[in-house]
Amino acid sequence: MKRRESAVRYFRLFVCCVFLLFITRLNAQEQRVYIHQAKQIDSFMDTLRNKMPMERLYLHLDKFNYLASDTIWFKAYLFEDAYLMPSTKSGIIYMELVNTENQVMKRMKFPVRYGLCWGNISLGESDLPSGTYLLRGYTNWMLNFGQDAVFSTSIYIADLNSKTIVSRESARIGSKSIKPVTRITDKVAALEVVSLPGKLQLEVAVLPLDDTLPATDHYLVALSRDVVCYAVPIDLKGGKIVKFIDKQLFPTGMTRFVVLNRSLQVVKERMVYIDQQDQLKISFSTAHAVHKAMDSITLQIQVADKNNVPLQGSFSLAVTDDGQTGIDKRSHGLVTYILRVSDSLLYSRNPVHDWKELLNKELKYKAEPEFIISGRANSAFKGLSEAKVSLFLQKPLMFMDTIAGPDGRFVFKNIPMSDTAVYKIQARNKKGKNFFVNLEVDEWVAPVFELMPKLEQMDSLLKDANFVQKVQKALSFKQKFGKATGHMLDEVNIEAKKIVKGSYNLNGPGGADQTLTERDMLKEGKKSLYSLLMERVPGLGTGSYLFPPSRQRKFGLKIKGQLVKIIIDGIDVDQSYEYWQSMSSDDDTLEGMQERFLHLKTNLEHFTAEDVKGIEVMYNSLYNIKYNNKFLSQAETRFSRGGGLTGVGGVSGIDYAYIEVTTRSGKGPFMKPTPGTYLYKPLPFSLPLKFQSSGYGATVHWEPNIVTNEKGEALVSFRAGTQPATYSIVMEGSDMNGQLGSVTKPAFITITR
Numbered sequence: 001m002k003r004r005e006s007a008v009r010y011f012r013l014f015v016c017c018v019f020l021l022f023i024t025r026l027n028a029q030e031q032r033v034y035i036h037q038a039k040q041i042d043s044f045m046d047t048l049r050n051k052m053p054m055e056r057l058y059l060h061l062d063k064f065n066y067l068a069s070d071t072i073w074f075k076a077y078l079f080e081d082a083y084l085m086p087s088t089k090s091g092i093i094y095m096e097l098v099n100t101e102n103q104v105m106k107r108m109k110f111p112v113r114y115g116l117c118w119g120n121i122s123l124g125e126s127d128l129p130s131g132t133y134l135l136r137g138y139t140n141w142m143l144n145f146g147q148d149a150v151f152s153t154s155i156y157i158a159d160l161n162s163k164t165i166v167s168r169e170s171a172r173i174g175s176k177s178i179k180p181v182t183r184i185t186d187k188v189a190a191l192e193v194v195s196l197p198g199k200l201q202l203e204v205a206v207l208p209l210d211d212t213l214p215a216t217d218h219y220l221v222a223l224s225r226d227v228v229c230y231a232v233p234i235d236l237k238g239g240k241i242v243k244f245i246d247k248q249l250f251p252t253g254m255t256r257f258v259v260l261n262r263s264l265q266v267v268k269e270r271m272v273y274i275d276q277q278d279q280l281k282i283s284f285s286t287a288h289a290v291h292k293a294m295d296s297i298t299l300q301i302q303v304a305d306k307n308n309v310p311l312q313g314s315f316s317l318a319v320t321d322d323g324q325t326g327i328d329k330r331s332h333g334l335v336t337y338i339l340r341v342s343d344s345l346l347y348s349r350n351p352v353h354d355w356k357e358l359l360n361k362e363l364k365y366k367a368e369p370e371f372i373i374s375g376r377a378n379s380a381f382k383g384l385s386e387a388k389v390s391l392f393l394q395k396p397l398m399f400m401d402t403i404a405g406p407d408g409r410f411v412f413k414n415i416p417m418s419d420t421a422v423y424k425i426q427a428r429n430k431k432g433k434n435f436f437v438n439l440e441v442d443e444w445v446a447p448v449f450e451l452m453p454k455l456e457q458m459d460s461l462l463k464d465a466n467f468v469q470k471v472q473k474a475l476s477f478k479q480k481f482g483k484a485t486g487h488m489l490d491e492v493n494i495e496a497k498k499i500v501k502g503s504y505n506l507n508g509p510g511g512a513d514q515t516l517t518e519r520d521m522l523k524e525g526k527k528s529l530y531s532l533l534m535e536r537v538p539g540l541g542t543g544s545y546l547f548p549p550s551r552q553r554k555f556g557l558k559i560k561g562q563l564v565k566i567i568i569d570g571i572d573v574d575q576s577y578e579y580w581q582s583m584s585s586d587d588d589t590l591e592g593m594q595e596r597f598l599h600l601k602t603n604l605e606h607f608t609a610e611d612v613k614g615i616e617v618m619y620n621s622l623y624n625i626k627y628n629n630k631f632l633s634q635a636e637t638r639f640s641r642g643g644g645l646t647g648v649g650g651v652s653g654i655d656y657a658y659i660e661v662t663t664r665s666g667k668g669p670f671m672k673p674t675p676g677t678y679l680y681k682p683l684p685f686s687l688p689l690k691f692q693s694s695g696y697g698a699t700v701h702w703e704p705n706i707v708t709n710e711k712g713e714a715l716v717s718f719r720a721g722t723q724p725a726t727y728s729i730v731m732e733g734s735d736m737n738g739q740l741g742s743v744t745k746p747a748f749i750t751i752t753r
Contacts, residue, residue: 041221044264045228048358052144054081054226055089056338057151059137060732062318062699064328065156065471067478068128072155073691075316075704076110076117076137077334077734082225084338084738086115090139092368093117094446094683098134102451105133108686111371111417112139115736116314118704119688123157130159132462136449141367143447148345150449151337156462158471160478189218189236191268193257201244202272204257208236218267219260224250224274225343234259252276254343264355271347278306279335280313280741282731284716290750291720294695297749301706301714301731305739310712313741315733317703317716322726322747324474324698326467333742334732373412373680375441376404377427383408384429384437391415392424419687422522423680434676441678443526474698477723481696500614503662504570506626512616512660513623514538524609525681530601532609533659537617540564542597555597559619562657565631566600569661571668572631573603603669610679611663619657627658695722706733725751 055078062073074095080087090112097106105128110119138150190207206220220243222230229249234241255274259267284301291297299317304310332341352358377387387404391412404410404427427439461467497510498517505511516536524532533540543558557564566573576599618624665674691702701718708714720727727749732742 041219041231041260041264042228044355044359045223045226048355049082049226051359052361052363053089054145054149055079055087055139055142056081056084056342057093057137057139057142058334058337059095059135059151059153060316060318060334060730061135061153061155062702063320063325064153065158065325065467065474065698066123067474068123068130068157068159069478070123070157070697071689072121072123072135073318073699073702073704074119074121076112077338077732078112078115078117078139079338079734082227084225084734084740086736087112087139089141089367089369091370092139094138094140095121096134096136097121097128098136098449099128100132102449104446107446107683109683110686110688118316119686120691121686128157128159130157132156138447139368140365140444143365144361144363145346146350147449148349149342151342156471158475160475189259189268191257191259191270193270193272195247195272195274200248201246202274204243204245206234206236206241206243206259206268208239208241217262221258221260222250222255223258224253224255229255247274247276250274250276252278253339254347256343256347260355266351266353266355269347269351271344273340278739280305280311280733280735280739281308282315282733282741282743284729284731284745286749290752292752293720293722293724295720295751297718297720299716299729301708301716303708303712303714303733303741305735310708310710311735311739312708312710312712313733313735313739315706315708315714315731315741317701317706317729317731318699319701319718319727319729319749321698321700321721321723322728323723324470324477326470327728327730327744327746333744334734335740335742338740370413371415371417371682371685373415373423373425373441373682375410375425375439375678377408377410377676378438378440379429379436384427386430387437388428388430388432389439390426392426393418393421417685417687419684421682421684423682425678425680427676434674437676439676439678441680443680444682477696481694481722500616500662502666503614503616503660504567505616505660506630507618507623511623512618513620514615514617516615518613521609521612521614522681526608526610528605529607529609529612529661530604532612533604533615536615537659555594557597557600559617559657562619562655564657564659565627566604566669567627567631567658567660568603568607569663569666569668573600573669574631576669606669607661607663610681611665613662613664615662616660617657618660619655621655624656624658628656631658632656693719693721695719697721700727706731720749720751723751724753727751 057079058077060075060077066072076093078087078090078093079085080089093110093112095108095110096104098104106121108119108121110117133155134152135155136150136152142149189209192205192207194203194205204220218234218236220230220232220234220241221228222245230245232243252275253273254271256269256271258269261267281304282301283303284299286297286299301315301317302310303313303315373391377384377389383406384404385406385408387408387410389402389404389410391400391402392398393416396416396418398416400412400415402410402412410427425439425441426434427437428434429437498515499509500515500517503509514537520536527535537559539559541558542555543561544555557566574596618627688704691699691704693700700721701716703716703718706714706716726747729745729748730743734740
């Protein structure tokens with residue numbers, strides 16, 4: 001950190017010296033103008049970094065191709081941009097697994113401490129068909145900088161039932177094509193930056209294209225990670241300008257050379273990568289190069305800086321079977337991604353035209369240094385000053401309370417971490433009453449990302465015979481050895497009847513064709529009961545029917561041709577519907593047909609999944625006969641006046657199906673929300689599991705938390721698999737003080753029988 005701060009002070013001193021040399025040739029008035037401009041450019045980036053400090057996120061994965069029953073093991077490194085120190089801005093990372101149609105198949109949340117986080121994502125066998133997926137990682141704060149600030153990488157998942165490797169032509173995930181960097185005009189100047197290997201200086205050339213411009217109206221500025229490293233005024237009247245700039249002024253990474261006008265508008269911009277060869281040196285060794293199956297193997301790890309000085313740091317390591325997976329040649333690695341790729345993606349696709357506009361940019365997404373619950377208690381649309389707000393959590397058992405501010409705002413901090421958190425929040429006024437008290441809780445809203453174009457590199461990989469052979473070998477190992485290690489149980493479908501506590505089910509506990517319990521409700525958040533039923537009840541849809549005594553058809557819910565009745569806490573929702581209302585001749589209009597359907601839908605949309613303890617569906621005669629006897633009216637079971645069947649209900653025709661809903665309040669369809677109460681179900685934290693080798697899988701060992709000692713040393717031990725193979729090792733990490741390292745050793749260990 002001190003080295004980086006010293007470098008910044010040197011950059012500023014250098015900038016000031018260059019400006020002083022230049023302005024001595026100007027008159028007093030011109031000197032005052034350029035001193036002001038020098039300070040403006042230098043201080044602008046400081047102000048911008050303070051307001052909008054950028055974060056860099058990288059995910060180290062154990063491999064890049066998985067089976068549908070596998071687990072993705074990862075470690076996250078989160079840095080602040082300027083000096084690559086641990087980010088203090090965010091304490092939460094979100095990760096998403098996205099299919100080729102841009103649908104989020106999994107979304108998870110992980111805690112971050114000191115810029116580090118590790119965990120796992122389990123892949124269900126039935127949830128994910130074979131194909132390419134995008135794994136995305138971000139913090140809420142990163143969303144302020146656009147989609148290109150978010151980390152993403154593509155992976156391949158093979159379904160256990162698949163016999164071929166799928167390369168979908170419709171795949172459109174991956175990296176967007178780099179757009180040309182457009183500026184306010186291409187007629188002012190041309191900019192060229194040349195960096196030759198072995199040369200100690202950069203050659204930067206500016207060619208004026210407009211001879212009507214003022215002589216001293218522009219600046220050449222160079223930035224690395226948004227720190228001004230070089231800045232001089234340039235005279236566009238004097239013809240082509242060539243500057244030779246020492247590379248030692250810039251840290252390793254992408255340097256942006258920018259031509260600015262007096263208003264700090266970007267005229268031209270070019271980027272160049274500078275490598276100071278200062279990455280961490282990571283090495284490891286074993287006692288033997290060749291081991292036998294099931295042997296215990298110990299890796300001796302050594303980490304040092306470019307001067308061979310031992311360093312302490314945090315690292316992650318993956319050992320993989322070369323026969324089932326390979327080294328991902330598409331992967332950039334920690335060093336390349338953080339220092340090169342992330343800047344290239346962000347700045348080439350999102351060019352800035354006016355630096356001053358950045359200071360006025362609205363920051364929509366707040367930083368999340370920790371998990372908090374916040375909101376507002378109000379009454380009659382006004383903040384409820386000094387309201388007492390309480391927070392309850394059952395697992396782990398917790399109670400907290402606080403007093404709202406003058407505007408009714410409240411915040412709960414230092415909340416215990418839970419992977420199944422459902423919080424009950426209650427608010428009372430100064431007198432301890434909840435009359436006319438309303439609670440508003442700040443809910444996190446998942447971002448919506450654009451659908452990305454097809455990733456050509458992944459498509460070419462899926463057509464590679466060597467890669468296909470590796471995936472097929474992994475599948476065959478899973479089918480051969482997985483059953484012997486317990487996966488045979490997957491074929492046995494033994495399941496106890498689900499029971500909804502407090503249900504009014506006429507058939508008794510478990511007497512239903514389908515049951516959704518409180519555990520199922522917890523997964524659905526604030527989804528409306530109507531949407532929940534339409535998504536989770538197979539065969540549920542809409543259709544027309546004859547409803548007595550009308551001779552016209554109406555519109556409602558049906559399951560397998562059976563008309564659906566909704567029962568909430570033992571009360572028929574239809575009891576508030578006017579069966580015997582007079583029917584006009586225009587009853588077959590759209591409004592008339594949908595009359596009862598809208599009645600049901602309105603009642604169902606009054607509830608959310610949070611209000612419901614369970615749902616039971618009955619459509620077979622074994623379960624619906626008792627409901628028919630209790631809830632069908634005489635009109636619903638008799639013949640029509642013409643002697644024909646009505647087409648619905650009981651003895652006269654098609655049977656009814658019933659959906660019994662049990663609410664938390666137990667007050668039926670007339671339930672009103674309890675004043676001053678809010679049930680809050682955030683996305684739960686996912687806590688890491690410890691890696692355990694199967695003995696035959698593609699990932700032989702995963703170690704996410706390697707910490708080297710003061711001598712730069714660490715030991716990692718693991719057991720070899722059961723089959724002959726060669727193992728590759730990838731190790732990455734940082735001293736969390738600005739220095740990064742990454743090393744890949746293909747076929748480093750050989751396993752024999």
